[in-house]
Amino acid sequence: MLISSTYGKSNVKFLKVHRIDETKHNIIEANVEVLLRGSFDIAYTKGDNTPIVPTDTVKNTILVLAQKENTWPIERFAATLVNHFVNKYEQVGGVEVKIVENSWSRIGDHPHSFQHEGPETRRTVLDYEKASGKLQLASSINGLTLLKSTGSMFYGYNVCDFTTLKPTYDRILSTDVDVSWRYDPDMISTLGLIEKYADSGLFDDAYTKARNTTLDIFCEEKSASVQATMYNMSQKILQLVKEVADVSYELPNKHYILYDLKWKGIDNDVLFYPSPDPNGLIKCTVGRN
Numbered sequence: 586m587l588i589s590s591t592y593g594k595s596n597v598k599f600l601k602v603h604r605i606d607e608t609k610h611n612i613i614e615a616n617v618e619v620l621l622r623g624s625f626d627i628a629y630t631k632g633d634n635t636p637i638v639p640t641d642t643v644k645n646t647i648l649v650l651a652q653k654e655n656t657w658p659i660e661r662f663a664a665t666l667v668n669h670f671v672n673k674y675e676q677v678g679g680v681e682v683k684i685v686e687n688s689w690s691r692i693g694d695h696p697h698s699f700q701h702e703g704p705e706t707r708r709t710v711l712d713y714e715k716a717s718g719k720l721q722l723a724s725s726i727n728g729l730t731l732l733k734s735t736g737s738m739f740y741g742y743n744v745c746d747f748t749t750l751k752p753t754y755d756r757i758l759s760t761d762v763d764v765s766w767r768y769d770p771d772m773i774s775t776l777g778l779i780e781k782y783a784d785s786g787l788f789d790d791a792y793t794k795a796r797n798t799t800l801d802i803f804c805e806e807k808s809a810s811v812q813a814t815m816y817n818m819s820q821k822i823l824q825l826v827k828e829v830a831d832v833s834y835e836l837p838n839k840h841y842i843l844y845d846l847k848w849k850g851i852d853n854d855v856l857f858y859p860s861p862d863p864n865g866l867i868k869c870t871v872g873r874n
């Protein structure tokens with residue numbers, strides 16, 4: 586028995602240029618995934634392809650809509666894609682769209698030259714169910730690598746016969762931030778509202794507030810633990826963006842270990858080994874009361 590199924594195209598990539606005038610441009614580089622679900626069972630169970638919208642068609646659609654429609658911000662483009670697939674094909678009962686945006690930023694105020702900011706990406710995931718009209722929209726930042734060389738502690742933890750870790754009142758804290766925020770489905774309840782909120786700047790504003798909050802608290806807080814710091818970041822984002830229902834962080838604790846140079850008579854507190862593995866991995870989701 587077929588329990589569940591979904592299919593579509595992944596890794597559909599494009600760079601789009603928006604020409605404000607002849608020399609002043611904006612760009613967006615994105616990687617899109619569209620997965621369809623619905624009345625496709627006979628394709629799996631009977632080898633009958635009648636209902637299948639080929640994944641090649643899905644790819645063509647993503648590219649044509651990216652060319653013709655507004656792709657800023659990615660949340661709006663996700664809604665445009667969902668709208669198209671649920672309205673065009675009767676057999677499509679639901680769609681999940683994921684968009685990953687690369688981090689190109691303008692070089693100074695140059696009108697058409699951009700710098701890639703590294704592996705950090707801005708993402709969104711939109712899931713829509715045609716029958717109920719229910720949607721779920723979440724956006725995120727991934728791969729924002731941070732390090733602070735003091736202002737982080739870890740002590741007072743459970744100690745048992747397996748414990749070798751020594752308490753520390755001053756350590757290096759480093760992580761690759763993965764933060765996502767889920768929009769309140771009661772506030773953003775239709776595809777039309779996504780369009781409206783995109784026009785009002787909500788999605789760019791939430792992204793900026795989530796990113797700045799992460800950076801500010803990382804810099805300024807004397808961290809008791811990764812757990813405490815990520816909770817404080819989440820609380821602050823909830824406070825700043827009322828349309829967000831909950832915030833999730835997933836943070837590796839990337840360990841930097843002091844080299845032991847006692848063999849040379851050196852009491853080392855400045856030279857660390859960037860340990861590739863293992864790493865701590867700490868996750869939480871914080872909502873409203």
Ligand SMILES: O=c1[nH]c(=O)c2[nH]c(=O)[nH]c2[nH]1
Nearest residue numbers: 739750809810811812838865
């Ligand atoms: O912030 C931390 N949280 C932990 O749970 C933990 N465990 C550990 O060994 N070091 C750390 N650091």
